[in-house]
Amino acid sequence: MNLPNKLTVLRIFMIPIFMIVVLGSFDWGQVTWLGSTIEITQLVGAIIFAVASITDWLDGKIARARGLVTNFGKFADPLADKMLVVTAFIVLVGQGVVPSWVVAIIICRELAVTGLRLLLVGDGEVMSAAMPGKIKTATQMIAIILLLLNNFPFAGMNFPFAMIMLYICLFFTVYSGIDYFVKNKHVFSGPM
Template sequence: MNLPNKLTVLRVLLIPFFAVFVLLYIPYHWIWALIVFAAASITDMLDGKIARAQNLVTTFGKFLDPLADKLLVMTALITLCFERLIDPVAVIIILSREFMVTGLRLVVANEGVVVAAGIWGKLKTAFTMVALVAIMALQIFFPDAKGSPDLNWNSTVFLVNEALIWVSVVLTVISGMKYLKGYWKYIDSSK
């Protein structure tokens, strides 16, 4: 197994530790969660750069890298939603786009077409990871700034969280529409 693939596997292995640190109220749990998430996010950047620079792109990497990204981001979205730090509607929209693009990739793969990550998809992923890091960092400095069951709109931190996640939603929807438009001919039911 080459280095990029090892980094991708490491990212997958870090996901349960991240979830545990978010959900268990141990001392400094947000700091630990942030460190693990940031480390996992960095492996995402490194594995691709190393694989391309050293010509180490493998079928295993092509399969696991996007899956690891989705698992990491979905875990973060779900755990932060569970903690009432972000709007569940935003999470549903983001997760729906991820499933739609994954389904699209499966359909066009049958036609021998590979759906490469476009600039909007990369921008969406990068911004979402940065937004999630910021949301966790805010919890370190403002630990009581959660949304209440009725969404506490009076909390400035909660409003910042919402702004960050909804910008992610906008980028997510734009990138999803770009993928759908670009590969519509493969799923057009009139053919």
């Protein structure tokens, strides 16, 4: 297994660690800075999520630079992203931070695009991530980090950075899903 694929697998293994930290009954106290306060568990969870997100950028960069792009990576990398993002959004719904209808749309899109990928694999094709999908993933990951931090350390500014980013990511989630289906509509024209 090459380095980019190992980073993808590492990202998958970081998901339960993220969940244990954020959902566990840990009382590590709070941090206050610039008039904002945050639970240390949320801060550590955001750091774990950020590190996992960086592995997404890093594995793709290494794979392209070193010619290590594999079919496993083309399939597993976006799947690992979906697992990480969907898990984090479900956690945030459970914490009452994100509206459930937003996460329902995101999950439906992720399942639909994963289903499309499986149909393409059945036809011997591999669907690589397109630019709208990459923007979607980046905006989702940024939104999740901001939501986990609850606008820390900018909460005192009373400006909803996190919620604005959430709705930007929702737009790109829907747009990129439509883009994938339009670009791969040929899969629906033949027998299933």
